[in-house]
Amino acid sequence: MPENAIITVHVRDRENTEHILEAPIDMGLNVMELCKSYDLPVKGTCGGMALCASCHVYVRSAHELPAPSDDEMNMLDQAFFVQPNSRLGCQIKINTRDLDGLELTLAPDAE
Amino acid sequence: MQHSIETDILIIGAGPVGLFAVFEAGLLKLRCHLMDALPQAGGQLTEIYPKKPIYDIPGYPSVLAGDLVQNLLKQIEPFGPGFTLGERAETLEKQEDGRFLVTGSRGTRHLAHVVFIAGGLGSFEPRKPPISNIEQYEDCGVAYFVRDPEMYAGKRILIAGGGDSALDWTIYLAEKAAELTLVHRRTEFRGALDSVDKVMELAKEGRVRLITNAQVIGLQGEKHLESVQIQHDTDGVLDLKVDEFIPLFGLTPKLGPIGEWGLDLSDGAVVVNTFDYSSNVPGIFAIGDINTYPGKLKLILCGFHEATLACQSAFRHIYPDKKLSFKYTTVTGIEGMPAPA
Numbered sequence: 001m002p003e004n005a006i007i008t009v010h011v012r013d014r015e016n017t018e019h020i021l022e023a024p025i026d027m028g029l030n031v032m033e034l035c036k037s038y039d040l041p042v043k044g045t046c047g048g049m050a051l052c053a054s055c056h057v058y059v060r061s062a063h064e065l066p067a068p069s070d071d072e073m074n075m076l077d078q079a080f081f082v083q084p085n086s087r088l089g090c091q092i093k094i095n096t097r098d099l100d101g102l103e104l105t106l107a108p109d110a111e
Numbered sequence: 112m113q114h115s116i117e118t119d120i121l122i123i124g125a126g127p128v129g130l131f132a133v134f135e136a137g138l139l140k141l142r143c144h145l146m147d148a149l150p151q152a153g154g155q156l157t158e159i160y161p162k163k164p165i166y167d168i169p170g171y172p173s174v175l176a177g178d179l180v181q182n183l184l185k186q187i188e189p190f191g192p193g194f195t196l197g198e199r200a201e202t203l204e205k206q207e208d209g210r211f212l213v214t215g216s217r218g219t220r221h222l223a224h225v226v227f228i229a230g231g232l233g234s235f236e237p238r239k240p241p242i243s244n245i246e247q248y249e250d251c252g253v254a255y256f257v258r259d260p261e262m263y264a265g266k267r268i269l270i271a272g273g274g275d276s277a278l279d280w281t282i283y284l285a286e287k288a289a290e291l292t293l294v295h296r297r298t299e300f301r302g303a304l305d306s307v308d309k310v311m312e313l314a315k316e317g318r319v320r321l322i323t324n325a326q327v328i329g330l331q332g333e334k335h336l337e338s339v340q341i342q343h344d345t346d347g348v349l350d351l352k353v354d355e356f357i358p359l360f361g362l363t364p365k366l367g368p369i370g371e372w373g374l375d376l377s378d379g380a381v382v383v384n385t386f387d388y389s390s391n392v393p394g395i396f397a398i399g400d401i402n403t404y405p406g407k408l409k410l411i412l413c414g415f416h417e418a419t420l421a422c423q424s425a426f427r428h429i430y431p432d433k434k435l436s437f438k439y440t441t442v443t444g445i446e447g448m449p450a451p452a
Contacts, residue, residue: 045232045364047409051159052363074301077273078361080241082296110241 252336
């Protein structure tokens with residue numbers, strides 16, 4: 001794999017520990033799947049259909065992400081601890097180098 | 112003794128995998144009864160994504176989830192399964208004769224030789240707002256469903272949420288309530304346009320108090336709910352006297368009572384042996400998304416395979432002395448299903 005196909009994503013877990021995750025941009029991964037592959041406590045119950053909010057994250061860095069879809073907004077409306085920078089990890093696709101250095105925090109577990 | 116529904120296999124969960132298990136059991140002449148907490152068959156496919164296409168069902172380049180459920184129901188029709196819908200499986204007790212007695216949340220009793228747990232993600236339950244003492248007020252001021260609209264007549268009601276059910280109940284209960292407040296986290300509502308307009312109209316007429324960019328953070332009351340705190344994004348905290356609080360934030364799957372049936376669990380899933388998807392309790396099998404084993408993939412496709420193998424062992428469990436002969440449907444056909452012309 002060419003080196004420039006890997007970016008780093010910084011994830012702060014619910015105990016405030018920082019994790020630096022290496023993410024390939026050519027594997028069709030999303031943030032939920034990336035976190036799960038590193039065994040971070042992200043459930044991803046619905047499998048990535050924006051139907052459960054168990055991958056709810058806060059985006060701390062100023063990276064420009066595609067706007068949330070209606071499905072994602074609907075789900076966030078039913079989620080808790082929602083902030084203006086809330087997103088569903090499963091809807092953030094890791095498909096461009098522009099996301100290098102993305103900084104995220106896992107939202108509290110609402111279940 | 113109270114009446115019980117008797118069957119060979121009780122299948123808990125009427126999603127795609129539970130439904131297909133009826134077919135495979137039927138080929139072995141085993142009778143099935145399905146039970147589900149939801150009021151209709153199909154599980155997640157019907158409840159949450161009926162209009163989404165699925166691309167990995169063999170033989171179907173693409174099929175809508177709702178259509179797959181309809182097809183499965185048609186496929187199992189010849190075997191005449193029974194259904195207990197809208198009722199969650201609560202307790203499981205082993206009987207002296209070796210059968211299992213499974214009682215539902217509305218008291219329906221089922222006696223079965225074998226139990227298949229095909230519960231998917233678990234049973235769908237209302238999402239509860241993370242307010243520390245909310246459970247204390249359940250049934251005395253807090254309800255996650257509107258069961259009987261009449262009980263809200265003349266009351267001061269608070270509804271929270273921004274989806275269709277929050278809007279619909281706001282419109283409906285505005286007629287009956289002494290006072291109705293709707294709290295939503297954002298300014299925009301995502302429900303049907305008609306409902307949004309209607310709620311805005313009611314707000315303008317002063318029949319509904321609309322508080323947006325806010326959420327409920329605290330509940331007080333001696334025995335019954337008396338007041339709530341609403342945190343506004345910019346205007347601080349507001350105290351509001353209310354009699355009834357109805358948080359409407361959709362449904363979320365929970366493993367529920369199955370977790371207390373003595374089954375080996377790992378991370379909320381039932382641990383099974385991949386030989387036949389049996390659990391640690393003889394006679395209880397787990398198939399589909401609710402089980403776990405090395406290499407597990409949560410796919411409908413894999414659940415179908417699991418159901419098929421579990422039926423073979425279920426037969427041996429029920430009839431230890433009978434010979435089980437393996438047959439192809441192409442050779443034997445299906446009783447009750449007409450052969451194609």
